Amino acid sequence: MKQQEVTTYYLEMHSAEELNAKPQPEGLEVIEAEVKNYRFNRYLYQLVGEPWQWRDKLMLSDHEWQAYAESPQVRTWFALSQGSIAGYYELQQQAGGNIEIAYFGLSPDFMGQGFGGYLLTHALKSAWNWDDPQRVWVHTCTLDHEYALANYQARGMKIYKKTAS
Numbered sequence: 001m002k003q004q005e006v007t008t009y010y011l012e013m014h015s016a017e018e019l020n021a022k023p024q025p026e027g028l029e030v031i032e033a034e035v036k037n038y039r040f041n042r043y044l045y046q047l048v049g050e051p052w053q054w055r056d057k058l059m060l061s062d063h064e065w066q067a068y069a070e071s072p073q074v075r076t077w078f079a080l081s082q083g084s085i086a087g088y089y090e091l092q093q094q095a096g097g098n099i100e101i102a103y104f105g106l107s108p109d110f111m112g113q114g115f116g117g118y119l120l121t122h123a124l125k126s127a128w129n130w131d132d133p134q135r136v137w138v139h140t141c142t143l144d145h146e147y148a149l150a151n152y153q154a155r156g157m158k159i160y161k162k163t164a165s
Contacts, residue, residue, distance in 0.1 A: 006165050008139055010162070011160065020154060033077065048105035053143055079119050084107070086109075087106035087110060087115060098135050116147070140152060
């Protein structure tokens, strides 16, 4: 069986002024998980990532999850709609004034309701409000939702690198 070629896109933004914000939809609330708990991060990762074959963290031990998710360099927000988790994102602070949107996505039950643009707007605003960053970046690939790349670009992020594997 031939393996599908995957293209990965790396996108960045260098100023909060580049953000093309999408308004908050009615019935969607985004909350920061201020009390860190790696089990919650693992749950969100599995809930949102399963349809897109997110596997990079599935084999991590509890200790490895805890070291990552409860680090001061990682912050997590989750979106609620009708009392259920509609999506989430994690920001990771890195050297040189970089903030990575490490994970971002909607729960399967909430796709197609117009939440993605606002959740990404919220993620970018949160990143720009965290210790004066110089750049916010993210990567996505052709295994992600068909509108993922378009959402990043619509919010003002620009592709700076593309790889195929």
